[in-house]
Amino acid sequence: MKTTDWFTSWFDTAYYHILYKHRNDEDAQFFMRNITSFLNLPESNHIADLPCGKGRHSVYLNSLGYKVTGGDLSKNSIDYAKQFENESLDFEVWDMRNPIQNKYDAIFNLFTSFGYFDDDNEDITILKSIKNGLKSNGVFVMDFLNVEKVKNSLVKQETKTIDGIEFQIEREIKDGFILKHISFIADNKQHSYTEQVKFLTLEKMQSYFEKAGLRIKHIFGDYSLNEFNTNTSDRLILVAK
Ligand SMILES: C[S@@+](CC[C@H](N)C(=O)[O-])C[C@H]1O[C@@H](n2cnc3c(N)ncnc32)[C@H](O)[C@@H]1O
Incomplete structure (x- = not known):
């Protein structure tokens, strides 16, 4: 693995967290409530939050009753998140390009944590690995930006x-x-x-998911789970099995 990739260095700095400190945690928590209730995920479920950054979604999901594992490439972020660990919440340094060892009921990829790599095959490999990391009825949620907007x-x-x-x-x-x-x-x-985030349209995402063997079940355009609209939606949220 190259250690000079932009995402390896930038996300591990304190400056990244300063620039994004005003991001809206209320929105994030609102989204987590909506998506877990839409998916009807029972509290016994084990969710992987990948990548989790400093753990803001993981901590909140755990407070809703879920067992959560948060993983991120940034050691500094994981070191920070570890202060929140308990018997049903753990964090680990995790490169999502590596195969996933466990099986999860759900894997969440949130807040534009995809599309960083030059090679399309690397993106597809991540999706394949996510598919392999899901239990037979497991669900994958990707929250990406709407590139057209x-x-x-x-x-x-x-x-x-x-x-x-x-x-x-x-x-x-x-x-x-x-x-x-x-x-x-x-x-x-x-x-x-x-x-650097890849200009991944819905069509391109659909072809990625298909190549990875993930079946898209729902497409939403915001954290209220309204239908996706190419011109007006803020987000592209894909739910796949
Ligand atoms: C935009 S941030 C979002 C983090 C988190 N989901 C949130 O909402 O706070 C993207 C994260 O992806 C992580 N990341 C980048 N490349 C990664 C990789 N190959 N494996 C795991 N995490 C990675 C970064 O360290 C960063 O924390």
Whole structure:
């Protein structure tokens, strides 16, 4: 594995968590309540939250009664999340490109945690591995962005000052990826990172899922679980078996 991939370095920094500290946990919890009740998941279920970041969904799902395992490539995030562990909640450093060893009732991939890799086969390998990690009646939930809406409402330049750090952000769509260039000065150093998320339309996702042997059962466009609309939906949420 290359250790210089953007997602290995950027997500492991404190700066990533500073830039995204205002993300809406209420929305995340609202979504978790809606999706678990829509899927009718019994409390005895074991859910894998992959990747879990610092564990915000995992902790909440566990508070709803589920047994939860959160996994993430970022050691710093997992070290942080471990403070919340209990007998039905555990966290581990986990590279989703590796085969999944256990079988879960549900696997959740939340908040645009997919489409980072150049090679389509790598994306499909992850989906195959997720399929193999599901029990026979298990369910997979992917919460991705709606790339068409992102394209139509792209904010090309933006400055955000958070905790005294001025983040200069530039966005573009290039070579099949949505690129977010982030530069800032912190701790007396100039830093530059580029987030890179593949421009995965619903059609492309459908072909990925098919190749991985995952059958899509529901397609939602937001955390209230309204129907997906290519032009207006904020999210692309896929539920598959
Ligand atoms: C946008 S964040 C979302 C995290 C979490 N789901 C949340 O909502 O807070 C994406 C996460 O993917 C993780 N990640 C990136 N590549 C990964 C990989 N190959 N295996 C596991 N996790 C990975 C990053 O470390 C980061 O925490």
